Amino acid sequence: MAGKTLYDKLWDSHLVKQREDGSALIYIDRQIIHEVTSPQAFEGLRIAGRQPWRTNANVATIDHNVPTTPFKSAADIEDATSRIQVQTLQDNTREFGITEFGIGDARQGIVHVMAPEQGAVVPGMTVVCGDSHTSTNGALACLAHGIGTSEVEHVLATQCLVAKKMKNMLVHVEGELGAGVTAKDVVLHIIGVIGTAGGTGYAMEFGGSAIRSLSMEGRMTVCNMSIEAGARAGMVAADEKTIEYVKGRPFAPKGDDWEKAAAYWKTLTSDADAVFDQVVEISAAEIQPQVSWGTSPEMVVAIDATLPDPDAETDPVRKSGMQRAYEYMALKPGMKVSDIHVDRVFIGSCTNSRIEDLRAAADVAKGKKKADSVKQVLVVPGSGLVKLQAEKEGLDKIFIEAGFEWREPGCSMCLAMNPDKLQAGEHCASTSNRNFEGRQGNGGRTHLVSPAMAAAAAVAGHFVDVRTWQA
């Protein structure tokens, strides 16, 4: 019998009941909750007179709606509808006895930054959240994926999900990454290769020496964007780095449990003879700093490339998508990426707002100034604790001296549900995950890049190759 993949192991260890019709009940260890996708789920519980199945399986925080300028209470949130959602989460978590890291708590932050940081997610868990970037947590050898609000309610009420087993895909990135090439470039490159639907129906494991060499933060960045490659769940096998990362975090196992847990976690890898339904081989040496040019994350090129020609595309559906993207982005085929000027820069989001990301951006910005043509550079840490750590290291001062704005934690301009938005027609170098039409503000034009590439674009005023650029 063939060995098991990491996903097979996680599935098997959480299977409550396999039903005859092919569906299964899967046990959920951890649910992370935020203000946007939970109000209707709590309302559903109330209407049906149900209580959470296991209250301590849930942990909540506010992120999507919160302003990134200082505020002391929900009443300080100017936008009335945002204020109601933040207040509603507070009311719901209190009513049902769920832990919430709310306003003014240093642990508050983006769900997928907060949960690993607290040790609320540990290897071997199933993790869900009403947010598609829940895949981020798979970096800790978890089965982690986004769900809809009906499922949030289902997990609250039953601690289970009705699921069907996905197929197994391995994305194997072998070799050494070049200097200046980061986890973000790795995942953008992968999406460029397999497309935004390439992983649909699969659980996607990232492996190979290039993935092993990444820090835990880097692995989170890669798993974060598995959903942009179509895969609900991304994951990386456990190793010493994983275990070291979890050690000592507030929710992590302690004492005897710790030894037992660490020993078990070491088994959370795909067996050498495991069979994947699909394997994608990527050579790390070929990956260069990436910049997205269009309105889908698969529309991405290397920094030294020119923009692709739709006429060379043989698939008519793809071709018309490219043409539409050129029109929306106001760019032309054949243009050099370095000729794209930026109006605003956003460094943050669940993809790239961890301490390592801020260090990478600060390294580039140190002793420099943002270009006059760049209207605004926002640096938004992923959580209150990331913010404190960055301030301890003096990164905030580097940013402020460079003319960047140092903000409070939250999702911010990744999806523009708070006041941080692009104006119509503006181009933005963004460390976030989606370049959809209007994502960062109605009519805004997003270019996805790594934190170092974003900081360099802020200084230069246009995209530059961080490997060779000298301000």
Place this chain on the structure above:
Amino acid sequence: MEKYVIEQGVVAPLDRANVDTDQIIPKQFLKSIKRTGFGPNLFDEWRYLDEGEPGQDNSRRPLNQDFVLNDARYQGANILLTRRNFGCGSSREHAPWALEDYGFRTIIAPSFADIFFNNCFKNGMLPIVLDEAVIDELFRDVKSVEGYQLTIDLAKQLVIRPNGETVSFEVDEFRKHCLLNGLDDIGLTLQHADDIRGYEAKRSSQEPWVFDAH
């Protein structure tokens, strides 16, 4: 949940691939704490010429006459025909809520994004996957015949064309059962409460830290 048995109606063709959930319902409308009322803002950025905000009187907003849902011949459509990877992007269930609130209970495409696909069934909606070649034919038919209608027979798993020709489609047994009977997932799962408790007892002896209070 309302039962889905046989649905018949006008088909609206949305001839775009990779339609993401940000397009289906833009983020500013996600601030609602309700499940209903998203229909007037379905495809807001494509449908209207101005920038949509929650609480507006949508009947007074300037329409983008080039957008398919504003075309007189597709008014009252309840079946949406579209292209590959429909519903990609965020997990927001507001996307199926908006489609359903507008009147679409059936969406036909060559492929769907996983989370969106799943969310549809939770709301009494049926996403149907058909071959790309069949989808091409349907686009041709819909565009050439005004008032083009299809009938969907879920029990028989058939899409029935006006000339009586049928195309069969796959649907998961459990989901089909729930749709046909309008069943609530949570109630069904709670019938397995003893299995869930049994699982927890076994697992908490193996990995007690998962169940720790915090």
